Amino acid sequence: MEALVKLLTLPLTKKQVESSMAVQSLKPRIDMMKARYGDDQAKIKRETNFLYEQAGVNPLAGCLPSIVTIPIFIGLYRSLTNVATEGLLDTQGFYWIPSLAGPTSINTRGTEWLFPFVDGAPASGWDNALPYLVLPVLLVACQYVSSSIISPPIDPNAENANTQRALYTFLPMMIGWFALNVPSGLGLYYLANTVMTTLIQVWLRKLGGADVQINELGPITKVGTGRRMGQAVSDDDVWKPSAAYQASIEADAAAAAAAAEAGAANAAAEIVRINPQLLGAGGLDPSKEAPQNIASFSEMLAKGFLPVNLSLPGLRVQNIDPPVLTVEQFLPGEVCDALRQAAQASGKMKVSGVGGTGDLKEDIRTSSTLAITKEVLADCPEIKPLLQQLLDRAVQLLGDELDTAALSGMQFVRPTAPTQLAPELPQIAHYLPGQHFLSHEDGFPSAIALDKGYQRRATLLIYLNDVLQGGQTQFDHLGFGVQPQRGKALLFFPSFSGGKSDARTLHTAEDAAEGAEKWVFQLWLCAGLPIRPKVDAAAMAAQQLAAQRKGGVSPQKPKRANKKKQR
Numbered sequence: 001m002e003a004l005v006k007l008l009t010l011p012l013t014k015k016q017v018e019s020s021m022a023v024q025s026l027k028p029r030i031d032m033m034k035a036r037y038g039d040d041q042a043k044i045k046r047e048t049n050f051l052y053e054q055a056g057v058n059p060l061a062g063c064l065p066s067i068v069t070i071p072i073f074i075g076l077y078r079s080l081t082n083v084a085t086e087g088l089l090d091t092q093g094f095y096w097i098p099s100l101a102g103p104t105s106i107n108t109r110g111t112e113w114l115f116p117f118v119d120g121a122p123a124s125g126w127d128n129a130l131p132y133l134v135l136p137v138l139l140v141a142c143q144y145v146s147s148s149i150i151s152p153p154i155d156p157n158a159e160n161a162n163t164q165r166a167l168y169t170f171l172p173m174m175i176g177w178f179a180l181n182v183p184s185g186l187g188l189y190y191l192a193n194t195v196m197t198t199l200i201q202v203w204l205r206k207l208g209g210a211d212v213q214i215n216e217l218g219p220i221t222k223v224g225t226g227r228r229m230g231q232a233v234s235d236d237d238v239w240k241p242s243a244a245y246q247a248s249i250e251a252d253a254a255a256a257a258a259a260a261e262a263g264a265a266n267a268a269a270e271i272v273r274i275n276p277q278l279l280g281a282g283g284l285d286p287s288k289e290a291p292q293n294i295a296s297f298s299e300m301l302a303k304g305f306l307p308v309n310l311s312l313p314g315l316r317v318q319n320i321d322p323p324v325l326t327v328e329q330f331l332p333g334e335v336c337d338a339l340r341q342a343a344q345a346s347g348k349m350k351v352s353g354v355g356g357t358g359d360l361k362e363d364i365r366t367s368s369t370l371a372i373t374k375e376v377l378a379d380c381p382e383i384k385p386l387l388q389q390l391l392d393r394a395v396q397l398l399g400d401e402l403d404t405a406a407l408s409g410m411q412f413v414r415p416t417a418p419t420q421l422a423p424e425l426p427q428i429a430h431y432l433p434g435q436h437f438l439s440h441e442d443g444f445p446s447a448i449a450l451d452k453g454y455q456r457r458a459t460l461l462i463y464l465n466d467v468l469q470g471g472q473t474q475f476d477h478l479g480f481g482v483q484p485q486r487g488k489a490l491l492f493f494p495s496f497s498g499g500k501s502d503a504r505t506l507h508t509a510e511d512a513a514e515g516a517e518k519w520v521f522q523l524w525l526c527a528g529l530p531i532r533p534k535v536d537a538a539a540m541a542a543q544q545l546a547a548q549r550k551g552g553v554s555p556q557k558p559k560r561a562n563k564k565k566q567r
């Protein structure tokens, strides 16, 4: 009977275990999130739900099946007690147990058959009592074994760690006590139940019976110290990716290779440059290229990065992959001048921030910045029409997906879909001679992107003045820089369309030269993360469990941006 119930509820149990293992595998991320947000329960809840959604895990799937099995359990309990009280089991023994209805009876209730001891022996005498003591002892032992096998390890940092520990210790004892008080048939039922449950759980959790699937989430990295305004990576504490993640990267790479072979998006990390002569002469002019070349470049942009209007007048290709584009006279000179003057007149230029740390000791970013907030716009209304012109041009370059409406409230609206391109609050940066922004990537590391739910997908810089010497935006890995020129735009893509940041776009704002200050308008465009392909998370979950038992994942040395020497 019990076996039948177990069999019927097996698919439910399997689902429950799979869900709880998936939830367990996300625990390190959730712990880090909690450490980050501290007491902000609402935020933790929202971000946790978001994480489950990203991972494709339904935490409720874990409790639903157990709710379904409760009525079955109650039904069994009732019918067994009825059978016992009606005396139907009185003559029914089981191996060493004389009667399944014993040791309690109408005359002896509860533990009266055992306590109090008379002359050092149970009330019913050792001979009668001993067979009935075997079952409770077995039950306690079984319960201990099963909970040590199937319960997740106690997190020593959890507030209720002591309660959990006490529960693990006392629950088996309580069940043992309960067994002393009821007909042994019930104890037997419970024993059978425990043994079967344990066996099923062992099969699911330890022998690979469970098929845990979560969406690939990238390596676990410590959040909270990102490159928020296009800052340096110096304080990023990167944790070792799990073997499962490594495997998923390999699978991704294999898929990417296959896709590239099929002529689809090329995710390979090699660099494809344009002819150096063309580069020296200001870049490749798409209108002078064979249409099929431009069509394939356009497709690569759309699939691998973002769609771009390559027929915009003045557009030049500076690098093919990663794509770097410039647009001459993107903004009329007068608009640039007016923006510069408005920024200066605002009196609100602040020392440019670097990350959440605000740590400027290392002189990573020494410029000053005006963040164009609602308040700034209210104080400097002349900026509004200038900004509108600039955004209109940005839409011509990047298409309607660019959600400029989001900016009308001068508030960043978090994009949710990968196709929704939302501008962050624009900034105007001012570099005095000798000021710079050292090597950095604009894209967020995976964990931060995941935590935010979006990634920076495009950087659009518009130079507001001519800089004749120095002040270049230099691409460290690509071997060229863009010289600031009033009204010229620079467009590149800090991350791939899949949301992974593209390390090839590492760049530096070179020192503005003696007597040459530099003004630049900066717009970062973000998009929601796509749902990543499923990976088999069983290995990942097992590994993380093992790591937790060992006492945590070992942190890797933080990655450092290679700093450029000052000139």
Ligand SMILES: O=C(O)CCC(=O)C(=O)O
Binding pocket: 229, 230, 231, 429, 437, 442, 461, 471, 472, 473, 474, 507, 508, 509, 510, 520, 522
């Ligand atoms: O000013 C520049 O040339 C580049 C600025 C930059 O990279 C940034 O602010 O993220």
Ligand SMILES: [Fe+2]
Binding pocket: 230, 440, 441, 442, 459, 507
């Ligand atoms: Fe940058």
